[in-house]
Amino acid sequence: MTGQGLFLTFEGIDGSGKSTQARRLAEVLIKLGHEVVLTREPGGSPGAEEIRRLVLEGAPDRWSAETEILLFTAARRDHMERTILPALNAGKIVICDRFADSTRMYQGLSRGDLRDLVDQLHKLMIGREPDITLLIDMDPETGLSRAKGRQGTEERFEDFGPELQRKMRAGFLNLAREFPDRFHVVDGNRDADAVARDVADLVQRELRSMA
Numbered sequence: 001m002t003g004q005g006l007f008l009t010f011e012g013i014d015g016s017g018k019s020t021q022a023r024r025l026a027e028v029l030i031k032l033g034h035e036v037v038l039t040r041e042p043g044g045s046p047g048a049e050e051i052r053r054l055v056l057e058g059a060p061d062r063w064s065a066e067t068e069i070l071l072f073t074a075a076r077r078d079h080m081e082r083t084i085l086p087a088l089n090a091g092k093i094v095i096c097d098r099f100a101d102s103t104r105m106y107q108g109l110s111r112g113d114l115r116d117l118v119d120q121l122h123k124l125m126i127g128r129e130p131d132i133t134l135l136i137d138m139d140p141e142t143g144l145s146r147a148k149g150r151q152g153t154e155e156r157f158e159d160f161g162p163e164l165q166r167k168m169r170a171g172f173l174n175l176a177r178e179f180p181d182r183f184h185v186v187d188g189n190r191d192a193d194a195v196a197r198d199v200a201d202l203v204q205r206e207l208r209s210m211a
Contacts, residue, residue, distance in 0.1 A: 005088030015146030
């Protein structure tokens with residue numbers, strides 16, 4: 001994969017365990033000898049991390065969905081320029097906790113019919129999809145309970161309540177059907193070890209097929 005790299009993303013509703021699974025997969029791949037960059041969205045570069053604080057903290061109605069699309073796209077552009085593309089060009093595996101599919105859901109679907117706008121901006125300013133997307137599918141009520149249990153400051157989207165999470169889950173599953181070549185749905189309604197084993201097996205199969 002020298003000079004090409006592999007771009008892998010994790011998606012799912014809040015509390016589905018994406019961050020845990022992304023970290024565990026990175027650990028497995030590093031032990032196998034791969035060069036891995038573990039990153040997240042929004043964030044992953046100094047400028048994008050500043051925007052992260054703007055969009056994930058504060059009251060639910062702090063921003064309109066349209067404004068959020070612009071903020072997330074700006075953060076993603078900086079992230080791509082400074083972190084993702086340099087790593088891919090160096091032949092590394094990039095594992096990203098959320099990417100454009102989350103914007104397609106959170107801003108493009110769940111809070112209005114703005115998917116076309118999200119896709120237009122993505123094509124204009126980003127122009128790259130992941131090679132592999134792992135969707136950690138989870139019961140919405142369970143996921144929301146987990147997310148709220150963290151008691152952190154980044155709970156702006158969790159504060160929209162369970163109805164948003166139900167819409168998100170349905171939307172993510174629809175995305176998996178829309179992009180079957182890169183999406184893999186993993187049952188997240190199990191203990192983290194079982195999920196991690198399935199994720200590692202799946203990704204290693206993909207890597208062998210690309211060799």
